[in-house]
Amino acid sequence: MASKPRTLYEKIWDAHVVERRDDDTCLIYIDRHLVHEVTSPQAFEALRLAGRTVRRPDLTLAVPDHNLPTTARRDAAGLPIPIADLESAQQLAALTRNAPEFGIRLIGDADAEQGIVHVVGPEQGFSLPGATIVCGDSHTACHGGLGALAFGIGTSEVEHVLATQTLLLKQSKAMEVRVEGELGPGVSAKDVVLHITGVLRASGGTGYVIEYTGSAIRDLSVEGRLTISNMAIEHGARAGLIAPDEVTFAYVKGRPYAPKGAEWDAAVTWWRTLATDPGASYDKVVVIDAADIAPSVTWGTSPEDVLPITGFVPAPESFADPSKQDAARKSLAYMGLMAGQKLTDIEVQNVFIGSCTNSRIEDLRAAAAVLKGRTKAANVRWAIAVPGSGLVKRQAEAEGLDQIFLAAGFEWREPGCSACLAMNPDKVPAGERCASTSNRNFVGRQGPGARTHLLSPAMAAAAAVTGRLADVRELS
Amino acid sequence: MEPLREVAGRAIPFGAKNVDTDVIIPAHWLKTITRDGLGQGAFETLRADPDNLFDSANFKGAPILIAGDNFGCGSSREHAAWALLDLGITAVIAPSFSDIFSSNAFKNGILTVVLPQSAIDRLMEVAQTDPVHIDLGSQTVTTPFQDRFEFEIDAFRKACLLEGLDEVGLTLSRDSAISAYENRSRGQTPWLATGELVS
Ligand code: SF4
Numbered sequence: 001m002a003s004k005p006r007t008l009y010e011k012i013w014d015a016h017v018v019e020r021r022d023d024d025t026c027l028i029y030i031d032r033h034l035v036h037e038v039t040s041p042q043a044f045e046a047l048r049l050a051g052r053t054v055r056r057p058d059l060t061l062a063v064p065d066h067n068l069p070t071t072a073r074r075d076a077a078g079l080p081i082p083i084a085d086l087e088s089a090q091q092l093a094a095l096t097r098n099a100p101e102f103g104i105r106l107i108g109d110a111d112a113e114q115g116i117v118h119v120v121g122p123e124q125g126f127s128l129p130g131a132t133i134v135c136g137d138s139h140t141a142c143h144g145g146l147g148a149l150a151f152g153i154g155t156s157e158v159e160h161v162l163a164t165q166t167l168l169l170k171q172s173k174a175m176e177v178r179v180e181g182e183l184g185p186g187v188s189a190k191d192v193v194l195h196i197t198g199v200l201r202a203s204g205g206t207g208y209v210i211e212y213t214g215s216a217i218r219d220l221s222v223e224g225r226l227t228i229s230n231m232a233i234e235h236g237a238r239a240g241l242i243a244p245d246e247v248t249f250a251y252v253k254g255r256p257y258a259p260k261g262a263e264w265d266a267a268v269t270w271w272r273t274l275a276t277d278p279g280a281s282y283d284k285v286v287v288i289d290a291a292d293i294a295p296s297v298t299w300g301t302s303p304e305d306v307l308p309i310t311g312f313v314p315a316p317e318s319f320a321d322p323s324k325q326d327a328a329r330k331s332l333a334y335m336g337l338m339a340g341q342k343l344t345d346i347e348v349q350n351v352f353i354g355s356c357t358n359s360r361i362e363d364l365r366a367a368a369a370v371l372k373g374r375t376k377a378a379n380v381r382w383a384i385a386v387p388g389s390g391l392v393k394r395q396a397e398a399e400g401l402d403q404i405f406l407a408a409g410f411e412w413r414e415p416g417c418s419a420c421l422a423m424n425p426d427k428v429p430a431g432e433r434c435a436s437t438s439n440r441n442f443v444g445r446q447g448p449g450a451r452t453h454l455l456s457p458a459m460a461a462a463a464a465v466t467g468r469l470a471d472v473r474e475l476s
Numbered sequence: 477m478e479p480l481r482e483v484a485g486r487a488i489p490f491g492a493k494n495v496d497t498d499v500i501i502p503a504h505w506l507k508t509i510t511r512d513g514l515g516q517g518a519f520e521t522l523r524a525d526p527d528n529l530f531d532s533a534n535f536k537g538a539p540i541l542i543a544g545d546n547f548g549c550g551s552s553r554e555h556a557a558w559a560l561l562d563l564g565i566t567a568v569i570a571p572s573f574s575d576i577f578s579s580n581a582f583k584n585g586i587l588t589v590v591l592p593q594s595a596i597d598r599l600m601e602v603a604q605t606d607p608v609h610i611d612l613g614s615q616t617v618t619t620p621f622q623d624r625f626e627f628e629i630d631a632f633r634k635a636c637l638l639e640g641l642d643e644v645g646l647t648l649s650r651d652s653a654i655s656a657y658e659n660r661s662r663g664q665t666p667w668l669a670t671g672e673l674v675s
Contacts, residue, residue, distance in 0.1 A: 019650060023632075027653070029661070031668045031671075041510070042509070042558070045509070046511075050644070052648075058670055059670075090509055091509055128668065130668070154580070156584070156643070159644060164648060164654065166647055168647065256673055257671065257672075258667075263666055267667045270665060423507075
């Protein structure tokens, strides 16, 4: 059958169309729905008020992450330690109540599998290549690293998916971002995605689903690919995708929810057909030379404000766009920086290694490799390492990484979103700087007045030991 | 959702431009777990002033809000729509709305009426003393003084609002198509069709 060549995105889309409407809107089937405590309470409330049920509780998985403190959750007697913030406690309690009421599996706050939704999904094999995956969280695109069509939704849509297991959607345009070549020393997946965000700008991907291709992407591990896709939203794209390949299959195989036996073979056969056909066309193509990517950091309050660590804080006048000049001026004021300052002269008081972007085992290993035999600088007041899940934590401890972090002066925490957003007790004080492996450097994201510099785990470790933004290549 | 055929009553002559969702409902209200009660936080900063419009004798509980350009811009929080509803507002008239706000409003049964600035100016004047009437069927806004302004609305949204159909209800009526998809999927991609633990 000679059909029109299609992209990976089109193939997943086509396979999930329940119905096509006259105006090109499609009713799309959702294979996997991840639920956390922040965006779900009102969705469950609406179901309850309307007397509706959850259509496919078996395709739904609930796990608390945003509000959970990352300090101990059980006391010596094994009893839950109450959460001081009443509203956080209330959101968490609502999830604990709603999940069983609607027949949904809940991974509890003290379960070994608990973690950040976007770490838990792939780790459990709940997120699979070729699947449609949603969650009421804008970094759901993360799962696209497995070759799944994954995107964030709002509370009304959470309700819609719970009740119908579908969403009404219009197909987006397709963009290819091709990164060719070999990554240089000290350059990680995080540097790649920061660099892409700098090239595309924060809105360059608006209206698109982006497929990341090219040898530099293919050479990444699945964990690195998850890091890339995680930040698709930071350059405006609703979803990011990386074609599933042998590396992906090896990662998925044997995970708790992954198919087994004959179904595994059938799944792999189908996954192999998903790659973009030769001759398929994208609405836009952006090509990046891997050799141009250096270990990178952000200097401003938008993830597009990216520079190689060897750079200098830019002057607002250096931007052609007047609105960007204005934004840069505001960013510099908020960040307490001056044009022309050398990035490696910027002192940091806090270091955060964690978040759904960079809290998997390879991230912790990369940071620990830099920290080994070193300690944090005296001016670094607070350094925390927060594993993305209980299983990552356990693995890291088995490898002795926790001891390296502790010896370097880091705190070793329980899994959760932590200092990625100021919703739980892990906050950066006003006016202080944080070298952070998270994904957003927005005003107030890590706490009112907090100044965030986004970077990779190895670069965060380098910042911790030098007390300033530092080039990790000079530390090895 | 309740069918919405008309909205009649006092209209709050607010008129401000670029009202962002943080003004409609400040961020610290986002940690709630119900939609109810958000009316208390609606326009909280403005209502800190005891002489504010929203709590004045004439406009307390008014079902219509008149605003300026780009109403509902900023963060996509759906709480903005819930807060307005909880305040008793079921229709907002403005020269333009942010996309995400009008979509959130629609999903929650709030009518957003787009009218040119000249019409807004006239309605702001009338609203000071008299009620305003919005008829969705005929797509008109009228006043006791023979003013009559026609507005456009997406046919699908209009039908949903008139019949009180929410999107979830509409999709649920497509149950047979969804079931057919699920059966197909069970045959073709069985590992996606269930999410049980596989041992
Ligand atoms: S780690 Fe940060 S970005 Fe990721 S889900 Fe949690 S809050 Fe969102």
